[in-house]
Amino acid sequence: MSTSLLTPIQAGDLKLANRIIMAPLTRARAGLDHLPNALLAEYYAQRASAGLILSEATMAAADGCAFTAEAGIYDEKRVEGWKLVTDAVHRAGGQIAVQIWHPGRAAHSLLNGGSQPVSSSNKAIRDDTIHTPAGKVPYETPRPLRTDELPGIVETFRKAAVNAKLAGFDSVQVHGAHGYLLDQFLRDSVNDRTDNYGGSIENRARLLFEVIDAVISVFGAGRTGLRISPLVPFNDISDSNPEALVRYVAEQAQLRGLAYFDLRHDQYDRPAERRLAEIARAAYHGTLILNGGFDQAGGEATVAAGLADAIMYGKLFIANPDLVERFRRSAELNTLDFSTLYTPGAKGYTDYPALAA
Numbered sequence: 001m002s003t004s005l006l007t008p009i010q011a012g013d014l015k016l017a018n019r020i021i022m023a024p025l026t027r028a029r030a031g032l033d034h035l036p037n038a039l040l041a042e043y044y045a046q047r048a049s050a051g052l053i054l055s056e057a058t059m060a061a062a063d064g065c066a067f068t069a070e071a072g073i074y075d076e077k078r079v080e081g082w083k084l085v086t087d088a089v090h091r092a093g094g095q096i097a098v099q100i101w102h103p104g105r106a107a108h109s110l111l112n113g114g115s116q117p118v119s120s121s122n123k124a125i126r127d128d129t130i131h132t133p134a135g136k137v138p139y140e141t142p143r144p145l146r147t148d149e150l151p152g153i154v155e156t157f158r159k160a161a162v163n164a165k166l167a168g169f170d171s172v173q174v175h176g177a178h179g180y181l182l183d184q185f186l187r188d189s190v191n192d193r194t195d196n197y198g199g200s201i202e203n204r205a206r207l208l209f210e211v212i213d214a215v216i217s218v219f220g221a222g223r224t225g226l227r228i229s230p231l232v233p234f235n236d237i238s239d240s241n242p243e244a245l246v247r248y249v250a251e252q253a254q255l256r257g258l259a260y261f262d263l264r265h266d267q268y269d270r271p272a273e274r275r276l277a278e279i280a281r282a283a284y285h286g287t288l289i290l291n292g293g294f295d296q297a298g299g300e301a302t303v304a305a306g307l308a309d310a311i312m313y314g315k316l317f318i319a320n321p322d323l324v325e326r327f328r329r330s331a332e333l334n335t336l337d338f339s340t341l342y343t344p345g346a347k348g349y350t351d352y353p354a355l356a357a
């Protein structure tokens with residue numbers, strides 16, 4: 001019998017009941033103090049049948065906020081909040097990884113007590129706006145991080161991993177995608193540095209892997225994962241050679257024995273994206289997760305063909321807390337309400353119905 005989305009898999013130290021992974025999804029329900037609460041616990045526990053849940057992007061640094069009401073994991077109080085979530089998910093039989101991030105130039109001083117955003121360079125996100133307490137405003141010009149400040153960034157992520165362990169997470173995913181800080185080092189449309197963190201791919205990936213090694217020092221490689229998105233243009237970013245970039249990152253992930261490698265496509269079935277998946281597949285022999293535009297049939301075909309080990313679903317998991325059961329029964333799916341993606345409260349968050357038993 002060929003491998004299906006419902007076939008269990010061992011991802012590093014994590015034994016996953018199926019290959020249907022819940023994508024990291026910012027939903028802005030943690031309140032202005034970035035504190036996970038009972039509502040988040042209910043939302044994630046509803047989705048505990050996923051092979052693995054990835055949490056929403058979660059602030060590693062207290063001054064690294066890009067979304068009002070996003071969750072943080074930078075201190076003891078936030079750890080206590082996350083314990084509600086990890087306990088609820090574990091009671092429901094699931095496993096959850098926290099996605100830790102720093103937004104870099106995608107942050108704004110109005111969300112961070114006046115701190116100017118930082119990045120690999122002084123290039124701002126062009127022609128776009130960010131939601132702040134003062135309304136929608138253009139992105140600010142970031143301050144390029146000095147070389148001697150980079151160990152501090154790595155330490156921020158390491159502390160977030162320590163907190164993740166205290167909070168009871170099963171795994172940590174390092175967010176290296178979507179044009180946020182680590183991606184601002186990775187991709188060369190933004191990174192114009194002349195130190196050891198700019199220029200060659202090896203140099204541009206240095207900060208990402210220093211962060212990953214710091215997380216491994218806390219969680220072990222068997223519980224550490226990585227996300228990159230070399231072809232996703234979100235946040236005004238691109239790379240001159242995405243194939244070489246994905247090859248290098250996949251080789252490094254393989255060298256370290258990372259539990260899972262999450263390759264986020266803009267749309268998975270475009271030829272250029274498929275080529276990236278093939279490159280990652282050839283270089284990395286752990287659990288390769290693909291994401292971006294999959295439906296059930298596309299996911300099944302990709303796993304059966306061996307191009308990926310598991311498939312990650314984002315929007316389908318927002319609207320279908322029991323997505324795994326719906327796939328099992330080939331049942332109809334709920335429709336996503338885009339208007340409640342980031343609004344406060346339970347509406348459009350915990351009130352999507354599950355199938356009748």
Ligand SMILES: Cc1cc2nc3c(=O)[nH]c(=O)nc-3n(C[C@H](O)[C@H](O)[C@H](O)COP(=O)(O)O)c2cc1C
Pocket residue numbers: 023024025026027055056057099175177178227264291292293294312313314315316341
């Ligand atoms: C509302 C929303 C919030 C998202 N938040 C995050 C996030 O916090 N971290 C992240 O890496 N990706 C985030 N994404 C991207 C998703 O993880 C996923 O890559 C994207 O939705 C494509 O998968 P899909 O086609 O299955 O929806 C978000 C997407 C949506 C729609």
